[in-house]
Amino acid sequence: MKETLRRRISDLRAGRESERDFLAFLQNFPFSNETHIKLDFHRKLRRGIPEVIFGQGKSAEQLQRIVKKFIEVGEDILITRIDRERFAALSKDFPGLRYHAAARIITSLRQPRIKNKGKILVLSAGASDEKVAEEAYVSSLYLGNRTDREYDVGVACLARILSLQKKLNRYTVIIAVAGMEGALPSVVAGLTSTPIIAVPTSVGYGANFGGLSALLSMLNSCAGGISVVNIDNGFGAAYQATLINQKGSR
Amino acid sequence: MKETLRRRISDLRAGRESERDFLAFLQNFPFSNETHIKLDFHRKLRRGIPEVIFGQGKSAEQLQRIVKKFIEVGEDILITRIDRERFAALSKDFPGLRYHAAARIITSLRQPRIKNKGKILVLSAGASDEKVAEEAYVSSLYLGNRTDREYDVGVACLARILSLQKKLNRYTVIIAVAGMEGALPSVVAGLTSTPIIAVPTSVGYGANFGGLSALLSMLNSCAGGISVVNIDNGFGAAYQATLINQKGSR
Amino acid sequence: MKETLRRRISDLRAGRESERDFLAFLQNFPFSNETHIKLDFHRKLRRGIPEVIFGQGKSAEQLQRIVKKFIEVGEDILITRIDRERFAALSKDFPGLRYHAAARIITSLRQPRIKNKGKILVLSAGASDEKVAEEAYVSSLYLGNRTDREYDVGVACLARILSLQKKLNRYTVIIAVAGMEGALPSVVAGLTSTPIIAVPTSVGYGANFGGLSALLSMLNSCAGGISVVNIDNGFGAAYQATLINQKGSR
Amino acid sequence: MKETLRRRISDLRAGRESERDFLAFLQNFPFSNETHIKLDFHRKLRRGIPEVIFGQGKSAEQLQRIVKKFIEVGEDILITRIDRERFAALSKDFPGLRYHAAARIITSLRQPRIKNKGKILVLSAGASDEKVAEEAYVSSLYLGNRTDREYDVGVACLARILSLQKKLNRYTVIIAVAGMEGALPSVVAGLTSTPIIAVPTSVGYGANFGGLSALLSMLNSCAGGISVVNIDNGFGAAYQATLINQKGSR
Amino acid sequence: MKETLRRRISDLRAGRESERDFLAFLQNFPFSNETHIKLDFHRKLRRGIPEVIFGQGKSAEQLQRIVKKFIEVGEDILITRIDRERFAALSKDFPGLRYHAAARIITSLRQPRIKNKGKILVLSAGASDEKVAEEAYVSSLYLGNRTDREYDVGVACLARILSLQKKLNRYTVIIAVAGMEGALPSVVAGLTSTPIIAVPTSVGYGANFGGLSALLSMLNSCAGGISVVNIDNGFGAAYQATLINQKGSR
Amino acid sequence: MKETLRRRISDLRAGRESERDFLAFLQNFPFSNETHIKLDFHRKLRRGIPEVIFGQGKSAEQLQRIVKKFIEVGEDILITRIDRERFAALSKDFPGLRYHAAARIITSLRQPRIKNKGKILVLSAGASDEKVAEEAYVSSLYLGNRTDREYDVGVACLARILSLQKKLNRYTVIIAVAGMEGALPSVVAGLTSTPIIAVPTSVGYGANFGGLSALLSMLNSCAGGISVVNIDNGFGAAYQATLINQKGSR
């Protein structure tokens, strides 16, 4: 898509395109203006990150229309919150898709291109937080970051996280995923100078109240260097980590 | 008070007191039946722990009447949640009282008698949790337990709590006091086989919601061996620790 | 890692390694370091209680891998929050498992070995609290405690709980399970000097808000000697009771 | 409007207006139509209970205007939620007022007239609930009911409430006031066939959340025969008890 | 069961039974002491209302055992919160049962015996509140009260409720059932001197929060004479209304 | 009742009844007084908007009875919150119905008659808010308003909403539908002098708490000119917009 833009800019400079035509083109450029769903292909220009599709709550037909459009304009595909059934339906029409089951994500088949310099580490507290941690891991990878992962390193057995202490400072961002009491980010923050994006998960029961417990823990952490995204929002953490990594990469 | 009871029991056995009189006496024994405030002196017999006065919300006159009654029947004094002003007022009439400022507690002057075998450790996460930790510490001491304290050992600097690890197992109960993200009990529980009474505090601001954050953290702890009392309830933790210590002491 | 362990064990047996060196080694052998799930076999050394598997949210395959590992290292099995379907799947491969239907727990077939001196009593308020009470009862038994149970003794009919009053003091810990208004622990606490672990349940409807009502009741109890675990956390109560019983047993 | 009323009253007395016409007129004379505060003197006709003044948040001048109006039309005075300072201000202009300090209520000096047949009992769980209990007691008395009170009979010492069991059935309504865990109404309901109006109080701290704890307890009571009014609403309980007593008195 | 009691009482009077034996008998009388479910047949003596079975969450087998026991001792059957499927299962073994579909209640076939003098009126605000209103209506009838019902009289069309105004005072108790904004009881209370038991329902969506909206409305009503039971608790309202009606009937 | 109505209508036509008498009669003819469901046909007279059927929670039979009644009295049909299954069932008996799938609404087949002068604009923030936006759009149209819609104009891509700025002032009311952070109405309010009815949706997850996040955003908007309806209440917004449009149309 950037190609089209570049071509028209050089046309403009070369006098092959009038200023007025170019302006009109730009006005139609920011988003694909379908009646009910407007895709923001302009975002890649503005933010360095392509439009990503939030799969939850979208019907099979909605997804089909969107994927078709993405393929037409040559965009990379990244669909989050998608179950195996809807993947199966999509992959019939679009064979070039890959399903990351643990992460519940669909991407294009091709390997992600690493664009940013630093590295990102995804930590998870318990085995049940894996879904959210994988959403963060796969997203981070496909948004162009070297990404590592260490799961099941919760605070009930400190030896696990302490054994990682030395390497924590090597990362540009740490994504720390935890449910229940959500103490992992607080403990990790005390061990490193790497900024931490904390992801509370809805893992737990009873007075967990759907992740509220972990969310409040993380917001109230006594250790500095933690900022928080929405409950279960592994993708959002990867997105934020990518923006930070981009900044450090320039 | 137990003295009175013992005397009448021996009178009963010796035939100096009729069964019917004794029963009537017992009916009037459980509590001092004033019109508006009924004191439960019987509790010491039932629970091994004397009646303790919750000072919050009680007027100076109410306290005066209660202390007078306690002194009449020879009960030990332990008043919690009491500010220096009301202490000053009381101490005019009852000089044999001592004020523990940090704990906001009034006790009798005499040294507490250690009745139970085991030891109790009071931990606090931050400097601001000191008030609640001291309430637990002084209460635990005056309820008859050998008691140690280590404050400001929160998880943002793990070295502090790790430096205590070896001695944690020596205690019968650990009282862990923490506000903000309330992670201390979870981390301590991973380091010891001593049962932990967790006390959330209302220390914090914003999404702390008056201690809710720490309370939920503690209830949702991924580490076993933690049970929780009300927000800021240092005395309640000491009470529970005392009952546990009594059991282990028999 | 298992290899290392095996080799050093045979070295130990062959006298090629001193006992002291081996213990030191064990302190650095904290967990089974699989990629995604780290089992904490070290916990038994640290806390006197084996690793227990929280079944909720774990897939059949995850459970299979974990049980296989436990059997390999000779660990006792205790899986909580497990439905009959997943038990049926597991028991095909591992015939030595037993399902406790009311408690939704899987254990090994062999009788639990009683390791601790004191006794634990599980009380429940209503017939609907039975699931949680049974989780506490079976867990307590399999964690090595002599355990009794008395169900359906809620406060709407005081005669029931009063008829038990005499024997309450004989127990080292009482686990009191209650939903709805959650008043049982408060009433029991007034009758005994045994410490009480209160378990709120999500039984109820309307303004119960998933167990919040019972949870708040228990945290705010006017009677001392109560500490609280998470809503529906029967296992957590048994775990805490076991730690207390261990202390009293030394 | 007052003019109309006076004229028609003198017409009535002079025989110029029939009684039936006058009553019909009164049905259309619902309230004292001042600009900003409309008093509902008609309520006594509709509900058998006079207009009562909720003092909280009303300025001294507002109260003065209202009391003046009440005295003009010969209404009994009952002002709730009123502190001693505003009473002092009012009593200068209206010497015929009496302040019930514990209840924070102002009434007329004259003894309340007992209009209803049955008796009402006000129970309170703790000494700190006295303010609310007294609001209920004084209101119940001044609304025309024979009223007894027994305070400090909370569930932490069951002997207190059990000692009252025999007489509970003698009352037409029991008002049970309790803060903290709010268990008193549940226990009382199990002991009697008298309907209970439960009043949660905001007494407590921490996870009490301003009375929410007791409120939820009472709404979720496992014992039937309890209905609940707002937190701290001692007057509301007395009002409801009066309506029930009126019904039984016909 | 009452038969047994009566026989022993006459034996007692006739000297055929010693006072001590009778007291011992009474102590064992209060409840059917099965291992896991204790039925409180004594309640009828204490409260004038038989044990009622809360069907929700009880398995088919649990219900079968309970119904069998009730039939053995000659108790009336009243099971609430029961779906048609479990009724079908039960009615195979116990043909003498009747299903009230709208109320989701099972009763015995025989007509309810009216024991109390006054009448009860069940009002509901909207068509969707019918389930809860019917639970109140059928329960009230089978607990021995003359009972009327008027549904769909919500405040959005005041003419409906105003058309009933004249007859409201004839009832001993009004049960007002409403979801959504829960305004019905406030409006009705302004029109009558009959005490109102308000039942919030979980009918609604969005900021209704499962009935919280109606519950808070009712607790905060500006009109006196309203007390509240739990969300959707139609039976609880009927129970309370029955106790009030019993009082007025003596 | 219908008979009475018919007779008086024919009397009216025949001149046997004066217009004034008939109108007076109508004021006393408020609703169709079936036993359990009372339809308020009078509303059209009072409010200018016909009775609309809230489909959620109504059984197929309830709907059938209501639709039959509407057709008998010649009312327009507008049923909200209705799934395709119940539509299919209804359309067998009543072929003249039309299903608006995206809006989950049933209407009569005939084109809506535009009665009001102004125009209404329905905006939605994201593709997932479409259901609620369509409920508002179809309702607004069928209640008699010229209505436009622009979806997927959320604040993450300001260009979309800025491109609409010029035409925003042309509308009489804007209905702004948004889930998640609910910022759309605040941004739109800053761009126009048209009053905005904001509709929070339950679209989102985690700390969205079923739409609470968007609801609070809208209530706390720093921009004036926004008022809010219940979460997901697209119909309610259309209703309010219609009343405003009616006022401007006179």
Add this chain to the structure above:
Amino acid sequence: MKETLRRRISDLRAGRESERDFLAFLQNFPFSNETHIKLDFHRKLRRGIPEVIFGQGKSAEQLQRIVKKFIEVGEDILITRIDRERFAALSKDFPGLRYHAAARIITSLRQPRIKNKGKILVLSAGASDEKVAEEAYVSSLYLGNRTDREYDVGVACLARILSLQKKLNRYTVIIAVAGMEGALPSVVAGLTSTPIIAVPTSVGYGANFGGLSALLSMLNSCAGGISVVNIDNGFGAAYQATLINQKGSR
């Protein structure tokens, strides 16, 4: 201010001002760009309503700076949420200010100019809601609307609001202010076709939770034609009513 704009526009057309200068002027026009407080004088152009100052939380000096700026550019003054003390301080420097004590509002001395055609009615439920109602009333008047008020017309005495029924339809918008159970807007909506802006107030106590009770009531109203603003936001209601009235006035 519009004068300045008009003059420069005519200068522009007449060639007395260059296009570039005009654009630069416009860039500095929208808001007074002080370092810390930016005033949006442009708003009057965009929205037809002048910038209004929210006084709460602003220091005396901040207010002084703002008022000075307003007077310089000839803007009308309207400051909300301002206590008498800060008014006294301001009025020393700016004598042309008027304090509306009940509304806690400061305005200029001059009479408000009525710009809009329709009329607005402010209703309040109870005497304690007067503060918020007055904020709405004075704001509505000073924003250019003919405005009436009727206070203390709550639903506990329906006669009050029914006596107003006939004139309700005459208004373009009704602002209905209510605390406690917040039922007033629901009842009024059933009586009129005028759109209602509902303002919940924080008046109440206990389960009122700072106005949450009234807020939820209003959002869940069963009657259509109600939209809601923030708790205690009398000004916000007046603002919304003004925008609606402007639309109807064109």
Add this chain to the structure above:
Amino acid sequence: MKETLRRRISDLRAGRESERDFLAFLQNFPFSNETHIKLDFHRKLRRGIPEVIFGQGKSAEQLQRIVKKFIEVGEDILITRIDRERFAALSKDFPGLRYHAAARIITSLRQPRIKNKGKILVLSAGASDEKVAEEAYVSSLYLGNRTDREYDVGVACLARILSLQKKLNRYTVIIAVAGMEGALPSVVAGLTSTPIIAVPTSVGYGANFGGLSALLSMLNSCAGGISVVNIDNGFGAAYQATLINQKGSR
């Protein structure tokens, strides 16, 4: 302990201790081990950011002891949440302190040393958010970052924030401070590829619930690239921004 440190430092200088040994020693010198307050001077080594003092809730004496210690070891001073009164008290003993009134922060007098390469921008939505924004601004500056600020750029007047659009990408991190509906970060995120740390403030009233409204908005933002810190936690945002800036600076 200070003695040890001093001795080893002089040993180091004198060549009696190797650099490597000294560093190893330092790793074991984690904190100043006073009885009740443990300062973590080691943090600077671990995290690159010095210990900062949270002033809220600390008494004047506590602060005095801490400042004295900081000055002894040559630490920079940064005390947050401190009012002018406590500053006045401190500055008597420590004249080298500076009070930043708007930020409620105390620092040393000397200019902050800029250590990091990138720049940070602090945005605030409204004039009332200034306190929190200043806390972020001063903290960011004193933690070693080039820092700009733009206040009062909320979304109600989009022109303000749009006028900044071009320069947003120049910053390494943007700190966006907003209360009320908290929409600012969502709008800014749509305009830039700079990562945003969002700070909700407690500014607002009513359904703001102490900042909950803005907090939820920010967590649920539909725009990626936002992570959130606690309500009013300006310092926490600056801390996180500093860690990110450090990473980018290496």
